[in-house]
Amino acid sequence: NAGVTQTPKFQVLKTGQSMTLQCAQDMNHEYMSWYRQDPGMGLRLIHYSVGAGITDQGEVPNGYNVSRSTTEDFPLRLLSAAPSQTSVYFCASSYSRSLNQPQHFGDGTRLSIL
Amino acid sequence: GQQVMQIPQYQHVQEGEDFTTYCNSSTTLSNIQWYKQRPGGHPVFLIQLVKSGEVKKQKRLTFQFGEAKKNSSLHITATQTTDVGTYFCAGSNSNSGYALNFGKGTSLLVTP
Numbered sequence: 348n349a350g351v352t353q354t355p356k357f358q359v360l361k362t363g364q365s366m367t368l369q370c371a372q373d374m375n376h377e378y379m380s381w382y383r384q385d386p387g388m389g390l391r392l393i394h395y396s397v398g399a400g401i402t403d404q405g406e407v408p409n410g411y412n413v414s415r416s417t418t419e420d421f422p423l424r425l426l427s428a429a430p431s432q433t434s435v436y437f438c439a440s441s442y443s444r445s446l447n448q449p450q451h452f453g454d455g456t457r458l459s460i461l
Numbered sequence: 462g463q464q465v466m467q468i469p470q471y472q473h474v475q476e477g478e479d480f481t482t483y484c485n486s487s488t489t490l491s492n493i494q495w496y497k498q499r500p501g502g503h504p505v506f507l508i509q510l511v512k513s514g515e516v517k518k519q520k521r522l523t524f525q526f527g528e529a530k531k532n533s534s535l536h537i538t539a540t541q542t543t544d545v546g547t548y549f550c551a552g553s554n555s556n557s558g559y560a561l562n563f564g565k566g567t568s569l570l571v572t573p
Binding site: 378380382387388389390391392395397403405406437439444446447449450451452453454455 | 467470491492494496502503504505506509511549551553558559560561562563564565566
């Protein structure tokens with residue numbers, strides 16, 4: 348099993364550009380989520396999904412869209428990138444939506460917005 | 462919304478010294494999880510605590526969940542250089558729906 352795969356690993360964008368960060372898991376996990384990590388801020392939840400076709404907002408959803416058309420994939424879209432979105436983005440998944448299961452994280456995408 | 466506070470933000474110890482990080486929530490938690498993130502890496506699950514007053518051990522690491530299920534701690538005995546990294550707690554409760562909220566983490570530096 349590959350676990351949670353995030354692509355790309357690094358990306359530089361210009362302000363106003365759009366981009367999709369990809370996340371895929373091959374563990375048939377029900378729950379998937381996106382976090383951003385900034386120095387001194389820890390991991391902040393952007394969006395999450397408890398199953399295909401179901402998404403919800405986390406702590407910092409503004410400027411980001413998500414969809415969950417399949418169990419395996421949970422892409423994160425930046426429609427118009429801003430410098431404040433420079434961050435490291437982590438995708439995570441877990442077996443069930445009950446949040447009593449370990450979260451499996453991808454290796455992250457390091458995103459810079461100029 | 463639910464707040465999970467973690468202290469200290471940073472800790473620098475000499476190898477062999479003990480280390481403790483504390484996690485506090487403004488609301489009663491259903492469970493609490495602990496993760497470790499090595500520099501440049503991604504968070505890795507360490508353990509989950511569910512029961513009030515629960516204590517679990519993993520070799521030199523001891524995890525506790527408070528009686529009121531509002532606080533937790535991670536204690537490392539006799540730190541080693543391999544313990545370097547950032548330790549996060551994460552909690553959820555019935556009010557947070559399916560959102561798992563992380564503390565800001567404690568970054569541990571161990572010098573030989």
